[in-house]
Amino acid sequence: MDKIEIKGLTLEYRDANSSYVALENIDLSVKEGEFVCIIGPSGCGKSSLLSVIEGLNKPSSGKIYIDGSEISGPGTDRGVVFQHYSLFPWLTTVGNIVFAMKQNKCKGSGKELAATAREYLAKVGLEDTFDKYPAQLSGGMQQRVAIAKVLAANAQIFLMDEPFGAIDPKNRQELQELIGLLAREEKKTVLFVTHDIEEAILLGDRIIYIDDKKIQADITVDIEKPRTKASLVGNNTYTKLHNTLMGLFYKMVATQIGGEEVVI
Ligand SMILES: Nc1ncnc2c1ncn2[C@@H]1O[C@H](COP(=O)(O)OP(=O)(O)OP(=O)(O)O)[C@@H](O)[C@H]1O
Ligand SMILES: [Mg+2]
Numbered sequence: 001m002d003k004i005e006i007k008g009l010t011l012e013y014r015d016a017n018s019s020y021v022a023l024e025n026i027d028l029s030v031k032e033g034e035f036v037c038i039i040g041p042s043g044c045g046k047s048s049l050l051s052v053i054e055g056l057n058k059p060s061s062g063k064i065y066i067d068g069s070e071i072s073g074p075g076t077d078r079g080v081v082f083q084h085y086s087l088f089p090w091l092t093t094v095g096n097i098v099f100a101m102k103q104n105k106c107k108g109s110g111k112e113l114a115a116t117a118r119e120y121l122a123k124v125g126l127e128d129t130f131d132k133y134p135a136q137l138s139g140g141m142q143q144r145v146a147i148a149k150v151l152a153a154n155a156q157i158f159l160m161d162e163p164f165g166a167i168d169p170k171n172r173q174e175l176q177e178l179i180g181l182l183a184r185e186e187k188k189t190v191l192f193v194t195h196d197i198e199e200a201i202l203l204g205d206r207i208i209y210i211d212d213k214k215i216q217a218d219i220t221v222d223i224e225k226p227r228t229k230a231s232l233v234g235n236n237t238y239t240k241l242h243n244t245l246m247g248l249f250y251k252m253v254a255t256q257i258g259g260e261e262v263v264i
Contacts, residue, residue: 001068003032003189004053004157009062011048022048024213026062035183035190037204039197039245044210046193050159053191054078066157076104079155083162086146087134093121093145094130100153120148124178140171147179151186158183158190165195173229176202180226197245201238202227209248217248 009026012019023045030036038046051057053064055074064071066078079100080086087096097117098110106113118130124144134142143163150158160179164172180203183190194200200207201221209217223237232238 002029002065003034003067004028004030004191005065005068006053007063007065009049009052009064010060011045011052011057012060021060021213023052026215028208028215028218030189030191032189033184033187035180035192035203035205037200037207038191038193038210039195039200039207040210040216041249042195045213046210047161049210050080050161050191050193053157054080054159076153077155078157078159079150079153081143081146081150081158081160081163083165086149087142089134092131092133093126093137093148094118096134096145097121097149097152100149104153104155106152106154117148117152120152121145123151123182124148138171140167140175143167143175144178147175147182151182156189158188158192160190160192162193162195164199172199177228179203184225197242197249198229198232200245201241202229202232207241207245209245211248217244219244 006026006028009023010021011023012021026049038049040046048057052059055071055078066075088099091099094114094117097120098113101113101116106116108116121127121129124147126141126144126148129137129141129145134145137145146163163179164175167175176199179190182188192203201223204221207217207219207221208215209219219241221241223232223235
């Protein structure tokens with residue numbers, strides 16, 4: 001059985017005066033433990049897709065199943081990490097994690113949950129931040145806390161929307177390695193939205209390309225894991241895949257500006 005199964009998903013945003021179809025007839029199956037990267041031009045519906053899987057938006061038609069059961073709203077099986085605002089500013093790092101654990105009905109006293117929160121903070125390299133508030137941490141450190149939070153709360157599915165989009169290159173590389181390692185170790189199923197083709201190839205078992213409200217390509221990344229940026233340099237499969245994905249983006253740009261052919 002697939003971990004996530006999406007069948008005929010259409011999402012139409014409606015208000016009193018207008019409506020807009022953001023996703024049209026999406027079919028997607030994701031296996032347990034699979035790391036699926038989602039790319040596509042701005043406005044193509046990547047965040048919308050995650051929001052429906054999260055259960056915040058209801059499909060206009062179609063169904064979403066997790067472990068074979070249809071979802072009807074948000075659930076403790078799914079944890080989200082966004083580019084910003086994944087933490088409550090008025091709680092410490094430990095406080096944020098304990099809050100998420102309580103929400104997910106993790107068992108234990110307050111002290112025990114705080115001890116587990118500290119273990120997960122150590123796991124993401126943040127031993128020294130137990131009593132710090134998000135505003136006292138760098139963006140990269142805040143994203144580490146957000147990752148520790150979804151891990152500690154025992155979410156089986158991670159929904160990550162450009163989580164490293166605002167992080168400097170050095171910290172970004174460290175975070176990429178960290179999420180790749182933790183997802184494998186803890187057998188998480190990950191849907192990871194990114195604008196960065198290199199990041200998608202580095203992390204993904206599969207890459208989904210969305211455009212024009214639909215999945216236009218679903219590509220398996222046939223490169224052994226673990227991968228590092230250095231190991232991808234000069235790798236033929238990487239170069240070919242990078243060109244294919246760039247081609248998809250350029251085709252979209254050509255269509256938008258009315259061109260017929262683009263030479264890369
Ligand atoms: N609440 C909403 N009401 C109406 N339209 C919306 C709403 N949220 C998103 N949209 C529209 O749906 C389309 C898809 O938006 P979405 O945020 O999913 O795109 P995206 O692929 O995540 O873009 P980006 O890469 O810029 O984050 C856009 O045209 C957007 O304007
Ligand atoms: Mg988005």
